[in-house]
Amino acid sequence: MATDRFSLVFSALADPTRRAILTRLAEGEATVAQLAEPFAISQPAISRHLKVLETAGLISRTQRATARLSHLEAQPLREVTTWLARYQRFWDESHERLDDLLAALQADSDEGGNHA
Amino acid sequence: MPETTITAEPGVPLITITREFEAPRELVLRAHVDPALLVQWLGPRELTMTVDRYEARDGGTYRYVHRDAQGDEYGFHGVFHGDPTPDGLVQTFEFEGAPGHVSLNLLTFTQHGSRTELRTVASFTSVADRDAMIGSDMSRGVRDGNDRLAELLARLQAG
Numbered sequence: 117m118a119t120d121r122f123s124l125v126f127s128a129l130a131d132p133t134r135r136a137i138l139t140r141l142a143e144g145e146a147t148v149a150q151l152a153e154p155f156a157i158s159q160p161a162i163s164r165h166l167k168v169l170e171t172a173g174l175i176s177r178t179q180r181a182t183a184r185l186s187h188l189e190a191q192p193l194r195e196v197t198t199w200l201a202r203y204q205r206f207w208d209e210s211h212e213r214l215d216d217l218l219a220a221l222q223a224d225s226d227e228g229g230n231h232a
Numbered sequence: 233m234p235e236t237t238i239t240a241e242p243g244v245p246l247i248t249i250t251r252e253f254e255a256p257r258e259l260v261l262r263a264h265v266d267p268a269l270l271v272q273w274l275g276p277r278e279l280t281m282t283v284d285r286y287e288a289r290d291g292g293t294y295r296y297v298h299r300d301a302q303g304d305e306y307g308f309h310g311v312f313h314g315d316p317t318p319d320g321l322v323q324t325f326e327f328e329g330a331p332g333h334v335s336l337n338l339l340t341f342t343q344h345g346s347r348t349e350l351r352t353v354a355s356f357t358s359v360a361d362r363d364a365m366i367g368s369d370m371s372r373g374v375r376d377g378n379d380r381l382a383e384l385l386a387r388l389q390a391g
Binding site for chain 2: 203209213215
């Protein structure tokens with residue numbers, strides 16, 4: 117996935133309302149009215165958020181009868197997660213090892229202190 | 233269980249990494265400036281780290297290499313700016329697999345009681361550089377995936 121696509125996904129995810137919309141869509145497809153319900157904002161505002169999510173490829177939208185349904189698209193989220201995961205793992209594991217080392221160094225100096 | 237938090241916000245060429253340790257800040261700093269200690273923790277366990285040089289003082293240079301089980305090498309080098317103290321360790325950082333894409337790293341060690349918060353801010357010259365750094369391991373991920381595919385194919389053909 118190209119960097120500019122990453123930027124679109126990250127910008128889309130940077131907003132708490134849009135994250136809440138994605139969480140809701142993880143349970144299943146929904147109409148704009150259903151998505152607007154938990155928020156104190158208008159349906160046009162929700163529609164603008166949906167447009168951002170759609171541009172980032174995080175959702176797709178289909179017309180059914182009179183309602184427009186939004187669906188979660190999991191693939192971009194999966195790619196973003198993979199993107200950071202190895203970097204995160206590098207530091208997670210380094211810091212776990214540093215934890216162990218610091219504990220060992222302090223145990224050594226405590227022992228030295230007891231004998232002094 | 234303390235957690236390592238990595239923040240990479242859109243539109244800003246920074247990576248921020250924070251973590252708390254149960255140790256005084258002088259000791260956490262020592263683990264960053266003493267190469268004999270550094271090799272004991274920097275990087276995943278499956279990589280072997282060797283230090284070519286590590287002069288943790290104003291104007292000192294460093295270079296180290298991580299080697300994986302296949303013998304592939306990942307070299308890193310840079311320069312220290314100012315003598316490292318718990319208030320700040322400043323160094324440039326360059327992955328030799330992407331020459332010219334240098335970041336400036338500032339590490340601070342803040343003590344809260346018996347604990348120390350380590351905060352690293354890596355600053356890149358562009359968002360694209362920053363994103364490439366975080367994603368640079370992806371090529372390895374892809375290769376790992378290809379290795380597994382090759383093993384699978386070998387097993388299928390043997391069977």
